[in-house]
Amino acid sequence: MSEPLLIETVGAVTRLTINDAPFNRMSLDFMDELDKQVAEISNNPAIRAVLLTSAGSENFSVGMNLKQLPEGIERMGSAEAVFSQRLRVIRSIETMGKPWVTTLFGYCLGGGLEIPLGCHFRLAAEEGAQIGLPELDLGGVPAWGGSARLTKCVGEHHALDMILRAKKISGPEAYRIGLVHEVWPIEELKDKAFELAKNLSEMPAQAVKSMLNVIVD
Secondary structure, eight states: OOOSEEEEEETTEEEEEEOOTTTTOBOHHHHHHHHHHHHHHHTOTTOOEEEEEESSSSOSBOOBOGGGHHHHHHHHSSHHHHHHHHHHHHHHHHHSSSOEEEEEOSEEETHHHHHHHHSSEEEEESSSOEEEOOGGGGTOOOOSSHHHHHHHHHHHHHHHHHHHTTOOBOHHHHHHTTSOSEEEOHHHHHHHHHHHHHHHHTSOHHHHHHHHHHHOO
8 A cells, every 4th residue: 555645855845745646635544644744844943844745747636535534533533533633734734834835736626725725835737727615515614724714815705706606716717816826837836836845945944934923823
């Protein structure tokens, strides 16, 4: 069985890769490993920036593997505990004081957008991206804090449009409304994201942490 999360450190940048191509579902094992890595990165002063991406070039992530929810409840005791872990992990990413960069391409849906919303820089593919929180189509709601983060990021107008209509938007549209910072051809996207993470890692670490603490509630 392949590792659910690939970890590579280059200089002061750790690259985390969701390893379940082509759909890169966020399995229980993936979330446990991400939880562990977030804690380790937070406590390691040698790591100064993180790139979160996915295997392949088809999809960033279709989100949680819903078929595993019963197993998650059995493992963790309740559905609330399963979702609480995800909320905690994303909040830790958001507030650890180190910049996280992520890539959005192909399907970026549900948890595949909620985790990127906890990252500080989002870069999207020029073509082919379908970005959204479509949970209402499935009779649910964004349960990992994504509705509040999306509203903070793009404003009430665009958040309502995306969430209540279960709308999927392209990379250029995400850039237009302020959801992503840059848009690149898919063949350049991961390299550009790593370049940004490397540049951020070379900034004064304490100053970066201070600014993140001020800007991120």
